[in-house]
Amino acid sequence: MPSAGARPLPSLDVFQRLGNWARDKRDGLALDDGFEELTFSKLAQRVAGLAQKVAPLPNVLGVYVPGGAAFTIADLALSFAGKTFVPLPPFFSAQQLAHIVRDCGMGAVLTTPGWKSKAEGFGLPVELIVDEEAAYDADAAHAGGRVIYTSGSTGAPKGVRLGTKQLNASAQGLLAASKAGPSDRYLSVLPQALLLEQVAGIHVPLLAGAPVYLAAGAVQAAAMGDPVPLIARAKHVQPTATVLVPDLLRAWVGGLAATRTMAPSSLRFVAVGGAxxxxxxxxxxxxxxxxxxxxxxxxxxxxxxxxxxxENSVNGTAGQPLDGIKVTIENGEIVVEGPTVMDGYLNGPDPQGRFATGDLGTLDAKGNLVVLGRKDNLIVLSNGRNLSPEWIEGMILADPMIARAVIVGHGQSHPTAVLTPSSAGRDWFTKASGDDIAGRLAGLTAQAPVYAQPSSAIVVAEADLVAKGLLTGNGRVMRQAVASMVLG
Structure with missing residues (x-):
């Protein structure tokens, strides 16, 4: 906390913008979560109301909601009140959530009336996010922070400490890169507990003065092989922009191809990341x-x-860094410097604006970043060749019949592919012979060098991955566990 008489720390840029929009576009739509619509003036009042309610609460507050307007309001209100905001992702396991609550010293949990009984399971005081409203004054905003827990594939989640500096730089950088403006219509598909969606689906649209439309349930449906809710919501909203992960993109593409339809012609920018x-x-x-x-x-x-x-998209690359961010490659590893770098892991040292990511990559002649995979996932074959498994997995996952692909083979002469069929591919894989699968795999990886092409494949159903404990709480494959299963 600043000392008495010290100049207050700056608050998030979105608070001044929200005040402007609430004045200049007071009846303009800010948020439609499929259940209620909030204008900019109503959103501002709800943020101010919840900020007043949480003011006397402990500094570290968790938010445990399924998403929707309640999450958006809580994200903004806790920062406005100067609190430390800790999302509790519903897709984390009970063990992971319990760890987060203990690790960050959480003092209370905010939730919706429908999730009150679930939230009480954390053993902390519970406050409800309802319809509190108050007069909004952007100048009354404080400098809050947030702790975002990364799931990882092994071990307990780590808390990443972020503040006003990082949030402002990230949101402003993405605003400029995506050329977002008030005429945009953002379709929010990813879970709001993910930092990416907080930045892209809350902060950037507010800076731009653009409405946000949530696609409730689309992620869960797509994960079950049903892209219809996503396709239907996109058709209804006619969005201009959205952010996806490759699995969701694959589901959307598969659904459109199966029905011989096109995506809304309104789309101008669809960012895809995460893999x-x-x-x-x-x-x-x-x-x-x-x-x-x-x-x-x-x-x-x-x-x-x-x-x-x-205006300059290069297939096969992640593009150029956001404004103000410097990316270098050191011994093959991607290193990031700039104002978006975290303040450190919880209870860890401050990296001083420089972070070695643990990801392997290169920069092309024009400065576009090419990501090769995780440094700690690198496979060394018995012939001494190094192989980033993500490279071959990407080739295999171009097939809509395959939902998951994991390449293993450390110390082996050739890699092995562990495949999980998609809903569209289950029947084919059930009937296919070993030669059929080998042929399909060979075709998908034909552009890879011979040493990198899988020599064998193991098919594991999604239900078996769950039963064998090979998935994390948020559905990621545990690579080392899969490798141990295959290689012993």
Whole structure:
């Protein structure tokens, strides 16, 4: 806290913008979550009302909601009140959530009336997010912070400390890179507990003065092989922009292709990150009217580090860094410097604006970032060749019949592919012979050098991955556990 008489720390840029929009576009739509619509003036009043309610509460507050307007209001209100905002992702396991509550010293949990009984399970005081309203004064905003927990594939989640500096730099950088403006209509698809969606789906649209439309339930449906809710919401909203992960893009592309329809012609910018985008998937998306712009980021750098721009998108790269961010490659590893770098892990040292990501990559002649995979995922074959498994997995995942692909083979002569069929591919894989699967795999990886092509494949159903404990709480494959299962 600043000492008496010290100049107050700056608050988030969105608070001044929200005040401006509440005055100049007071009846303009700010948020539609499928259940209620909030104008800019109503959103401002709800933020001010909740900020007043949480003011006397402990500094570190958790938010445990399914998403929607309640999450947006809580995100802004806790920062406005100068609190430390800690999202509790509903897709985390009970063990992971309990760890977060203990690790950050959480003092209370905010939730909605429908989730009150769930929130009480954390053993902390529970406050409800209802319809509190108050007069909004942007100049009354404080400098809050947030702790974002990364799931990882092993071990307990780590808390990433972020403040006003990181949030402002990230949101302003993405605003400029995406050329967002008041005429945009943002479709929010990813879970709001993800930092990427907080930046791209709350802060950037507010800076731009653009309305946000939530696609409630689209992620869960797509994960179950049903892209219809996503397609229907996009058709209804006619969005101009959205942010996806490759799995959601794959589901959207598959659904459009199956119904021989096109994406809304209103789309101008669809950022895709979180994992590499297979070139074939990218090409298919563009052919169906989805203007894919691949990006790269991580929570430790306040989400987006680099992204392709609408006027200069280079397939197969993550584009150029956001304004104010410097990316270098040191011994093959991506290193990020700039104002978006975290203040450190919880209870850890401050990296002083410089973070070695643990990701392997290169920069092309024009400064576009090419991400090769995780440094600690690197496979060394028995012939001494190094192989980034994500490279081959990306080729395989271009096939809509395959939902998951994990390449293993450390110390082996050739890699092995562990495949999980998609809903569209279950029947084919059930009937296919070993030669059929080998042939399909060979075709998908034909452009890879011979040493990198899988010599064998193991098919594991999604239900078996769950039963064998091979997935994290938020559905990521545990690579080392899969490798141990296959290689012993």
């Amino acid at each position: 590499p985008v297979p070139p074939k998937l990218c090409d298919a998306a563009w052919s169906l009217g989805i203007p894919v712009h691949e990006g790269y980021g991580l929570s430790e750098c306040c989400s987006v580090v680099a992204v392709n721009r609408p």
